[in-house]
Each structure stands twice: as C-alpha cells, then as structure tokens.
Amino acid sequence: MNEQRRLRVALLGAGSVGSQVASLLLKQGDALAERTGAQLELAGIAVRNLDAPRDVELPRELLTTDVESLIVGSDIVIELMGGIEPARTHILTALRAGADVVTGNKALLAEHGAEIFDAADQVGASVSYEAAVAAAIPIIRPLKDSLAGDRIDRISGILNGSTNFILDKMDREGMPAAEAQRMATDLGYLEADPTLDLAGYDAAHKAAILASLAFHTKVSLDDVHREGIESITDEMIEGARHAGYVVKLLAVCERLTEPEGDSVSVRVYPALIDRQHPMANVHGGNNAVFVEAASAGPLMFYGAGAGGRETASAVMGDVVSAARRHIAGGVGVGESPRLSLPVAPVGRIYTRYQVRLEVADAPGVLQEIAGIFNDAGVSVATVDQTQVEEGPDGARSRAMIVLATHRAREEALRATVERLNASDVVVDVVSVLRVEGE
Incomplete structure (x- = not known):
C-alpha cells in the first residue's frame, strides 16, 4: 500500500x-483512511479544564488548553465548543490559516454566519455545519x-x-407540563x-x-419571529386533541410571493x-424537517435530533x-450567491387559526363574536x-367556545383578537394557536 498523505x-x-x-477519529483511523485517501491524525483536543470528567476516556497527551498553537498547522479544525466567543475568534483564525472548518455551532452561524463564510471564501477554505441543525438528520447537505x-x-x-419531548409527554400520556419538564x-x-x-x-x-441556505439570502436570529412553549397548558393540549390536532413547536421558513415581490418569512x-x-407522529426527542420544493415536491427528513453519538455522526460526515477536498485539491465551495430577499414581518403570513374564548353565556353572543x-x-x-360553567344558583353563566378560521392574514x-379582548361579551381570550401543515 502506498504511503498516504496525513x-x-x-x-x-x-x-x-x-x-x-475524538473517539471515532482514534478508533476508526483505517476505515477513515480508506474513505478519504488520507490518514487523519488527531493533533490535539482543546479543552478548558484538563481534569474535567468526560463521557469517553481520552488520551491525556492529546488534551491542551493552548488553542492557538493547536490550530496553527492543522488542515481541518473541528469546533464543538459552542457559544459565540471564543468560538468565533478560533474559527476565523483557522480559516485565515487556510484550514477547513467543521462546526455544529448553530448560535454562532445564525448570528455571524455571513462573516464566517466570507472569511472562508477569501482563502478558498470550506465551512461545513451539518451538525448545526437536527443532529444526525442530513438536511444541510441536501439543501x-x-x-x-x-x-x-x-x-x-x-x-x-427537548420541547418535542415535553409536548409529546403532555399529549400522549396526559403528563402535566411541570412534570414533563422535570423529566426532560x-x-x-x-x-x-x-x-x-x-x-x-x-x-x-x-x-x-435553514432559511439562509434554502432562500440564498441572509437571515439572522433577529429576523426570526419567535414564540416558545411556556404558555402551553394542559387544557390547550386537551383542546387540541379534542379537535384532532397535536401541539408542536414548529419552525417555518417560507418564501412569500406577492405582487410587490418575493420575501422570506x-x-x-x-x-x-x-x-x-x-x-404529528414525531415523538420523544426526535426531529423532522419537511421540505416543499417546486420540482421535487414534498420531502421529509426524520431522525434523532440530539445526542452525542448521533451528532458526532453528522460531524464525521x-x-x-x-x-x-484536501486530497482532490481545489478551493472550497462557498455559499450560494445571495439574493438578498427582504424578510417579511410575521403579520404578512397567511395561515389558519384556532381561537379559544371564554364568553358570557347569553343570547346574541355568537352573533357579536362572528x-x-x-x-x-x-x-x-x-x-x-x-x-359550560354553571353559576352559584345553577344558572348557565359562561361558555367556552372554540373557533377555527379559514386561511387569514x-x-x-x-386585529380580531384586539377587538375580542375589548368586547363586553368576551370574558377571556384563552388561547390563539396557528394551524400549520394543511
């Protein structure tokens, strides 16, 4: 066998x-050499604390706190520190030294991706980040x-x-939100x-x-309309089940086509x-990504959305x-040319809604709400x-009604919710949930 490049x-x-x-690099050296045509030498592992307990026993001589010296002379730098700094500085240092970078740092890419990709383009290096989204699920490379x-x-x-695990426990087992969070x-x-x-x-x-990649435009964290699951109650989960739905924390990246031009939501x-x-059948801690393409049609990617071994699989890919690329030569493939589509405010989207109201149980209430x-x-x-809630004398006093809308902006x-809150017949707007996937 000819001597391989290292x-x-x-x-x-x-x-x-x-x-x-680290364990995969050390244990699968021969197999990786066959796949790549090169011996991958783990030059060192930068850590904050040399003595911290770790999931896998690692050779002590590979551990170092001198990150700068480790980066210099490396061909590939794998950044799995997380956070913004010092990860950003280390990645830029690696790229300027001509190294390719592999990272799973979603926060860094969402906030400083453009800077990092520009730095890679200037020297012909590559930045790969399959592990940044949905762990083991291959979604970055397909897009x-x-x-x-x-x-x-x-x-x-x-x-x-994490949130899928909590909502799934609440839905399938009737587990209270606080208990599901404790279990998580x-x-x-x-x-x-x-x-x-x-x-x-x-x-x-x-x-x-995902939006930056799919729509060839710059999308940062500040551009994303964000709501969490803190307000989701056991009653809302039960109400969703009664109506034939399940509650999921959903991310939606959508290209809006309007007379004034395309935009991104x-x-x-x-x-x-x-x-x-x-x-609806994505259970536990799993993730799923549903892609709708003009020619390919609907595509679904499903699998483990977290876990050390699962995420390591994406990193190793x-x-x-x-x-x-190093063996074949040539410059790294940069990001797609930017279209610079504007990011639309959430008020521009169209979807369906479910509105739960507690109202006075009296004649004419439904007519006023309608x-x-x-x-x-x-x-x-x-x-x-x-x-229907009964008053102290047994009389009907309040009713809970659920309204489902057609697609609306x-x-x-x-504006509807504001008027409902101001109405004398509405005791409380209990919840407003969007209906997606239809």
Missing part, C-alpha cells in the same frame, strides 16, 4: 459531542447540494428535541437554564440557518398539526468531505362549544 485534525471542545468525535437546482418554497420542521431535565434534554429550548431560541437559530411558534400529518371576525376580514370555518387575526 492530514492534521484539531478538535476544539470535548463535551458530549466532542468526546464522541446545499441535492436541491441546489430546485426552488425551495417552504421548510417546516420540529427542530428542538432529568434525562438531559433540558439544561439547568432551559430558556434556550422552552423560549424557542434553539429552534430559531436553526430556522435562521421565518418564524418559530407552537402550532396545531393535524394528527394525520407525518409531523463533514470531516470526511473536508478530507476528500361580527368581530367578519369586520376584520377573518372567515370562521367552525364553532364548537366545549364547556396574521395582521387581520391580531
């Missing part, structure tokens, strides 16, 4: 994903390569396994500070990455999904691709009375 690989971070990547000649109209998906924490789905997951930030970072919010839709919807241009499809629905 490529130095620097690994930044040895957490749950990084330690698994970047396989569907590059198609027009993507819409991407919708369950991109956060105990199983490692939620961090001690669960805000990134529960408030939708994690899914929003991923949505920004990117949003994350809890939404109702029909129980017959494939995404990018490492193999980077190694092959008039409020009609005046705002929102058409009501169905009305369902789900509960978000800004029209908001």
